Amino acid sequence: MQNPTTQVEICGAIGKLTFNRPEVLNAYNLSISETLTAGLETLIGADEVRVIVISGAGSAFMAGADINMLNDWNQSGDMERIRSSLETTFNPTMLEDCPKPTIAAVNGLAFGMGCEVAMGCDYRIASQDARFALPEIKLGIIPGGGGSQRLMRLVGATKALEMISTGDPIDAAEALRIGLVNQVAASDELENAIEAFASRLTGKSALALKVAKQLVHQGGNRSLYQGIEYERDCFCEILLSEDAAEGTRAFIEKRKPVFKGK
Numbered sequence: 001m002q003n004p005t006t007q008v009e010i011c012g013a014i015g016k017l018t019f020n021r022p023e024v025l026n027a028y029n030l031s032i033s034e035t036l037t038a039g040l041e042t043l044i045g046a047d048e049v050r051v052i053v054i055s056g057a058g059s060a061f062m063a064g065a066d067i068n069m070l071n072d073w074n075q076s077g078d079m080e081r082i083r084s085s086l087e088t089t090f091n092p093t094m095l096e097d098c099p100k101p102t103i104a105a106v107n108g109l110a111f112g113m114g115c116e117v118a119m120g121c122d123y124r125i126a127s128q129d130a131r132f133a134l135p136e137i138k139l140g141i142i143p144g145g146g147g148s149q150r151l152m153r154l155v156g157a158t159k160a161l162e163m164i165s166t167g168d169p170i171d172a173a174e175a176l177r178i179g180l181v182n183q184v185a186a187s188d189e190l191e192n193a194i195e196a197f198a199s200r201l202t203g204k205s206a207l208a209l210k211v212a213k214q215l216v217h218q219g220g221n222r223s224l225y226q227g228i229e230y231e232r233d234c235f236c237e238i239l240l241s242e243d244a245a246e247g248t249r250a251f252i253e254k255r256k257p258v259f260k261g262k
Contacts, residue, residue, distance in 0.1 A: 006035035007057070008042055013050040013202040014195070015043035015100075022058025028113040029066040033089040044098060050202040052098065053194055054121060055105035062114025064135065092120025092146050096217045099210045101201050105194045106130040106181070111169070116145035119154060122213060124181040125197060126172040127190040132180060133169035153220075155179055205243040206261035 007018040017039045019026035026032075043049050056062055073082045095102045095117070104110075104118035106126040111133045118124050118132070126132075134147045142148065143164065152160040155178045163170065175181045185193035201209065211234050219227040219234075238244055242262040250257035 005031045006039045008039040014198050015049035015052045017054045019056040025060035025063035026056040027066040029069050037090045051198045052100050052102045060108040061106045061110040063109045064112025092116050095120035113145050116147040119150040125183045126181045127187040130172045131169040132175050134164050135167035137167040205259040207243050
């Protein structure tokens with residue numbers, strides 16, 4: 001299946017979503033919003049897909065929001081219209097709510113909404129020439145897709161405020177140093193690095209991976225002791241799953257487990 005502005009591909013256990021507006025560095029617009037949402041739903045519903053990888057066609061991951069869309073919202077003078085658009089279009093929170101692991105394969109610029117989409121993914125692997133920025137301040141605005149809140153949680157308040165207040169980009173090496181990305185690969189090795197990382201996940205229990213995401217994204221928003229209690233509840237529930245029975249039995253029998261996601 002392929003969409004005009006987001007390509008969808010299933011390669012065995014890996015589902016791929018590729019932004020496909022390379023002529024404008026994959027700038028985010030309402031068309032990408034629609035096709036990305038539909039593509040994500042397709043891969044979530046595909047039983048064979050265990051991991052979802054998001055990347056960009058051409059030389060960029062996504063170079064922010066289409067300026068024409070922002071200008072249209074500004075000229076409308078209608079705050080409720082802007083709020084409605086933000087609430088009804090694609091939101092990076094959808095990636096956190098996705099029951100399957102998501103990996104951002106950042107092959108170039110990840111500015112504005114591109115950086116926000118990458119931060120919504122569970123893992124970020126960048127090529128050496130990737131760059132990250134929340135440059136909205138240079139347009140007299142601020143991030144609108146959760147960028148300020150996710151960046152602060154990933155890299156800390158001091159560095160997040162610096163990036164948001166200056167709008168200046170950082171390179172892949174700095175992104176790795178501050179904890180914004182998991183791994184940096186040579187540009188011609190990015191695809192191999194993504195496949196190697198994804199293979200570390202595809203053999204795991206889909207149920208356990210789903211709950212692991214919940215522990216971080218949902219449990220992480222609670223106080224320490226509330227989070228610990230949430231983890232305990234999840235542990236008790238998942239310990240009674242079929243996958244837990246298979247995993248413990250396979251360990252005792254010294255064989256590789258065959259998980260069913262149940």
